[in-house]
Amino acid sequence: MRRIPPLGALRAFEAGARHLSFTRAATELRVTQAAISHQVRQLEDWLGVSLFERRGHALTLTQKGQAYLRELTPAFERLAEATTRLYEAEQGPLRVTVLPSLASCWLVPRLASFRQHHEELELQISSAVELWDFLDDRFDVGVRSGLGKWTGLKAELLAPEGLTPVCTPALARRLRAPSDLRKLRLLHDTPKDGWRRWLDAAGVEGVETTKGFAFNDAGLVLQAARQGEGVALGRLMLAAEDLRTGRLVRPFETVLPNDYGYWLVHPRPLSGRSDVAALRAWLLSEARATARSVGLAVTG
Structure with missing residues (x-):
């Protein structure tokens, strides 16, 4: 059995980490900023680690957050490539x-x-x-x-x-x-x-x-x-x-x-x-x- 966090939470984390902004991530994913924040906290609770450091309005990745993003980025790219191949097969x-x-x-x-x-x-x-x-x-x-x-x-x-x-x-x-x-x-x-x-x-x-x-x-x-x-x-x-x-x-x-x-x-x-x-x-x-x-x- 694969141990995988909720995919919605992973997507929220990846977008937030890429933008270093929950607001811009929310705009990209067409949800509210509160939804992004909730999903990221859900992921942190699931993993048992902190992924972001929040200092006022500034948002930075922790070392574990940076490492996790490095692993997730190619995974999301492979998902995009798989989606592209599906589009091409049906186009x-x-x-x-x-x-x-x-x-x-x-x-x-x-x-x-x-x-x-x-x-x-x-x-x-x-x-x-x-x-x-x-x-x-x-x-x-x-x-x-x-x-x-x-x-x-x-x-x-x-x-x-x-x-x-x-x-x-x-x-x-x-x-x-x-x-x-x-x-x-x-x-x-x-x-x-x-x-x-x-x-x-x-x-x-x-x-x-x-x-x-x-x-x-x-x-x-x-x-x-x-x-x-x-x-x-x-x-x-x-x-x-x-x-x-x-x-x-x-x-x-x-x-x-x-x-x-x-x-x-x-x-x-x-x-x-x-x-x-x-x-x-x-x-x-x-x-x-x-x-x-x-x-x-x-x-x-």
């Missing part, structure tokens, strides 16, 4: 959720490249604005815009983003200086203060930013710009193909950094899946090449 198409603007402007035009490199893999792509919380089984991975903070998920930055005016070549000929923007309709999505922030960065005053067209999707902003409806405050990653083909141009060089970048996110156990790894490598290569082509700084 069908790789189910991906992508923001509509990124799907239409960036991902779909590049799918031929993915097929050339990975004919054996099937993607099932869904576009949605709402944030998927990964608690259900509708999708395997997602490509999202944000700060990279999704509780309990692995998130990897694909590329940064930047905002700059884009328009048709015909409209660009009417723009000799940023102050000339007052003559044209301004197009934007969110953030709503983007135009004001860009104008401030360009050192321009007196341009009315409340008039024009506002959209709830960055892809629609670019579509309106292609049709000559005005000058869009475009997202460079999304506008890259339009800029490459000359459908749109950049009348000015000033780029407003966007705090939000594009991230690949998925539950941690899926990291070792071969199809997830293949998609990750392809997305990183394509996204970073796109970012470099429009002058966005890429690290890594």
